[in-house]
Amino acid sequence: MTKLTDLTIADALQGMAAKKFSAVELTEAHIAGAEKARGLNIFITETPDLARTQAKASDARRATGKVSELEGIPLAIKDLFCTKGVKTTAASKILGNFVPTYESTISQKLFDAGGVMIGKTNLDEFAMGSGGITSAFNPTINPWSGSDPANAVRKLVPGGSSSGSSAAIAARVAMGATGTDTGGSIRQPASVTGTVGIKPTYGRCSRWGVVAFASSLDQAGPMTRSVADAALMLKVMAGFDEKDSTSVDTPVPDYMAALGKNVKGMKIGLPREYRIDGINPETDALWQKGADMLRDAGAEVVEITLPHTKYALPVYYIIAPAEASSNLSRYDGVRFGLRVPGENLNDMYASTRFAGFGKEVRRRILIGAYVLSAGYYDAYYRKAQRVRRLIRNDFEEAFKQCDAILTPAAPSTAFAIGEKQDDPLQMYLEDVFTVTLNLAGLPGICVPVGLAKNGLPMGLQLIGRAFDEATLFTAASALEKAAGFTAKPPFTA
Amino acid sequence: MTIDQKTVAKIANLARLKIPVDEQIHVAGELNKILEWVAQLNEVNVEGIEPLASVNDTSLRARADIVNDGGKPEDILANAPAKTADFFTVPKVVE
Numbered sequence: 201m202t203k204l205t206d207l208t209i210a211d212a213l214q215g216m217a218a219k220k221f222s223a224v225e226l227t228e229a230h231i232a233g234a235e236k237a238r239g240l241n242i243f244i245t246e247t248p249d250l251a252r253t254q255a256k257a258s259d260a261r262r263a264t265g266k267v268s269e270l271e272g273i274p275l276a277i278k279d280l281f282c283t284k285g286v287k288t289t290a291a292s293k294i295l296g297n298f299v300p301t302y303e304s305t306i307s308q309k310l311f312d313a314g315g316v317m318i319g320k321t322n323l324d325e326f327a328m329g330s331g332g333i334t335s336a337f338n339p340t341i342n343p344w345s346g347s348d349p350a351n352a353v354r355k356l357v358p359g360g361s362s363s364g365s366s367a368a369i370a371a372r373v374a375m376g377a378t379g380t381d382t383g384g385s386i387r388q389p390a391s392v393t394g395t396v397g398i399k400p401t402y403g404r405c406s407r408w409g410v411v412a413f414a415s416s417l418d419q420a421g422p423m424t425r426s427v428a429d430a431a432l433m434l435k436v437m438a439g440f441d442e443k444d445s446t447s448v449d450t451p452v453p454d455y456m457a458a459l460g461k462n463v464k465g466m467k468i469g470l471p472r473e474y475r476i477d478g479i480n481p482e483t484d485a486l487w488q489k490g491a492d493m494l495r496d497a498g499a500e501v502v503e504i505t506l507p508h509t510k511y512a513l514p515v516y517y518i519i520a521p522a523e524a525s526s527n528l529s530r531y532d533g534v535r536f537g538l539r540v541p542g543e544n545l546n547d548m549y550a551s552t553r554f555a556g557f558g559k560e561v562r563r564r565i566l567i568g569a570y571v572l573s574a575g576y577y578d579a580y581y582r583k584a585q586r587v588r589r590l591i592r593n594d595f596e597e598a599f600k601q602c603d604a605i606l607t608p609a610a611p612s613t614a615f616a617i618g619e620k621q622d623d624p625l626q627m628y629l630e631d632v633f634t635v636t637l638n639l640a641g642l643p644g645i646c647v648p649v650g651l652a653k654n655g656l657p658m659g660l661q662l663i664g665r666a667f668d669e670a671t672l673f674t675a676a677s678a679l680e681k682a683a684g685f686t687a688k689p690p691f692t693a
Numbered sequence: 694m695t696i697d698q699k700t701v702a703k704i705a706n707l708a709r710l711k712i713p714v715d716e717q718i719h720v721a722g723e724l725n726k727i728l729e730w731v732a733q734l735n736e737v738n739v740e741g742i743e744p745l746a747s748v749n750d751t752s753l754r755a756r757a758d759i760v761n762d763g764g765k766p767e768d769i770l771a772n773a774p775a776k777t778a779d780f781f782t783v784p785k786v787v788e
Contacts, residue, residue: 301768402748416747445753514731525708532709534781539774545786550711562710566720567727569708570696580731585744587737592745624723625730641748666748 204229205372205693209273209429212375216262216272223262223272227255227316230274233373233693234318239350240341240691242364242373243319244279245287254316261314269436271314276374278365279320280327281307281420282409286317290411291325291335294531294538294556304409305441306378306420313436318374321364325558326528327385327413330630332363333621334560340364342393342614343371343689344656356614356656359389359630365423366393372692376433377423382413383516384610384634386421387661390646391609394657394687396430396676397423399634401666402641403448405434406441414523415446417516417638427647427676431455434669450667458670459677464498466675469602473509474633480612482652487608490649490660493682494606494675502602506594511587512636513628518571518584519639524561525568531556563624592640595663604675605663608633609646613656633661643669645676648685657687696724 204226207215215221231248251274258272282288282300289295303311311317324334332340339355340363346352358367362379366389369377379386381399390397398421405420412418422433435456440449470491475484495501533539533552540555542548557565571580598605611632620626637644643666646659660679664672696704698717701724705712712720766779775782 298772301765301771442754442756446747446749448749508737511734511737514734517727518731518734529709533774534783535769536772537774542784545784546709547711548784549709550706553709554711557710562712563720563723563727565708565710566701566704566712566724569704570700570724570728573704573707580728582744583734583739584731585746586739586742587734589742589745590737590739592748623726625726 205233207375208426209270209375209424209432210426212273213271217267223255223258223316224252226272227251227274230318230374237371237373237693240343240367240371241338242321242340242367242371243276244289244291244322244337244364246319247286247317250286251316251318254311258314258316268312268314269432270310273315273376274318274374275310275315276318276321276365276368276377277307278323278362278378278380280323280380280411281378282411283307283317283320286320288320288411289337291323291337292556292558292561293336294553296336296538298537302409305406305443306410306437309436310378321368321377323363324361325561326411326524327361327380327382328524328560328564329360330384330388330627331357331615331620332360333357333617334558336558339617340367342367343691344393344614347690349691354616356616359392359610359614361385362389362423366390366395366397369393369395369423369425370689375424376429378420379423380410380418380420381638382417382520383638384631386423387634387644387646388610388630390423391659392614392657394648394659394685394689395423395425396427396645396647397421398430398434398645398669398672399637399643400434400438400669401643403446404438404643404667404669406444406447408441408443412527414520415527416523417520427673427680428456428459430645431459431673448667453670455670455673458673461674462498463494463675463678466499466604467602468494468499468501468675469504469598469605470501471504471506471509471598471605471607473506474607476632483608483612483658486650486658487606487660490606490679493679497678497682504598504601504605506598506636508587508590508594509636512591512639513632515584515587515591515639516631516635517567517628518580519588521564521568522572522581523568525565525572528561528565560624588639591636595640595642599665603671607661607663609659609661613652613654613658637663642666643672645672647676647679647683649679649683650685651687696721696728
């Protein structure tokens with residue numbers, strides 16, 4: 201029999217329905233997995249006691265015939281989602297001891313659906329980063345680093361910012377995880393860990409109770425080991441929430457029904473601007489291979505143009521820091537979080553924030569404060585917002601010619617701790633293929649498609665129209681089937 | 694437009710971040726690099742283009758103007774670094 205930790209969510213639900221194993225047994229296997237994988241630094245907080253309580257309650261519900269969509273499924277929750285009574289740090293010293301008195305809408309929905317929380321996963325501080333390296337609690341190690349990842353010569357990162365979540369899924373420590381994606385933080389980690397991750401349309405999943413980074417870009421989404429599992433989880437996570445003013449009140453379709461549908465006649469666009477200078481030849485080759493797979497499955501592949509693509513990262517690095525500098529002004533040492541004493545109130549604020557925020561977060565706050573300051577607002581912030589509209593217009597034009605867009609998900613395979621750290625701009629380029637969607641508010645899914653010559657996984661991204669995640673799931677399941685990606689990392693729990 | 698040490702001190706104050714004086718020059722260098730990179734946006738003609746602040750075109754929802762939460766001083770104060778009775782406390786601000 202397959203190890204319990206190797207099952208997909210769909211398989212585990214069947215196994216429990218057939219009484220082959222219980223939620224408690226499934227949970228114990230994952231708790232043991234989390235212990236075995238401790239060297240990877242996946243979790244900031246493990247919650248085995250809570251998991252056992254939730255699993256027992258799940259088995260009790262099942263015994264009475266009450267079975268929800270994710271009944272008894274072990275999940276990892278990014279430590280950016282507030283969880284009632286469980287420390288929520290955003291991987292920052294400033295929230296190092298913060299214990300929310302409320303539950304985020306998304307985690308509540310997952311628990312209501314029967315989900316079991318194994319722990320809170322590591323991330324880049326306030327989700328600002330692409331390698332998990334800015335975490336105040338040390339980086340997470342990618343299980344693809346070797347059979348003993350914690351002692352590997354090159355310790356690879358699992359992408360970021362949802363680094364613990366992607367590593368948890370790849371290492372078989374959880375069956376599904378939550379991520380958040382502001383510029384690529386679900387899709388890039390999925391790509392470099394050989395897992396599936398979807399950033400839904402902006403407004404699809406509630407942001408209530410999610411520690412804010414850049415509010416006009418942030419979206420929560422699921423990370424899993426199969427497209428079907430992502431569909432299952434998103435169905436639970438999605439939906440209107442009156443507590444989030446940007447949540448959109450529109451029906452959530454049955455994503456499972458979209459899986460395995462014929463893609464015959466579907467038009468897949470390949471944006472010529474994504475063939476960037478200096479692109480890793482293997483990334484480019486994989487992209488072409490993915491297009492061929494969808495063509496062979498019956499889709500029509502068309503070349504499209506997204507002319508303002510090259511401006512997306514600069515736009516992002518004005519808008520995201522501007523919103524972050526505003527959002528993070530709440531951390532002042534008064535109502536919650538760290539306080540460092542000062543000579544007066546102002547000095548207390550400034551000392552607290554200098555001590556509490558890491559380098560990258562401070563850098564972004566300063567950039568944000570600068571581009572919003574008098575005299576620079578129009579030149580930087582308004583300008584960026586205008587180009588943002590042009591980027592969205594590009595997609596509107598493109599979707600007149602196609603139903604979904606296929607692109608690479610990340611520039612290359614996983615990099616190692618210590619690399620790309622001398623220059624922040626180098627790290628920013630990790631999001632070159634993903635960031636455009638956040639600016640346009642569109643959904644995107646990363647599907648693992650192949651292994652590079654170095655043996656590391658690479659994914660491709662599919663982009664859809666706003667609120668058309670269903671079409672994405674159809675195309676993604678066709679790509680998944682054609683790619684037949686079954687490789688496992690050299691280390692699994 | 695380049696950021697000098699004085700500008701770093703100014704925006705650090707705006708952002709309430711106590712950047713030590715000996716770090717300010719280094720920070721200025723980092724910020725300048727980023728600002729030089731984003732300056733490529735100057736190539737783009739945005740005449741007549743409205744700024745896009747949110748991808749949701751509809752205006753934000755209004756809800757009924759009623760109290761729907763509250764009465765939880767213990768919850769509100771649960772993570773306070775310093776408190777007295779039902780109040781957050783801060784260093785003295787009035788002499």
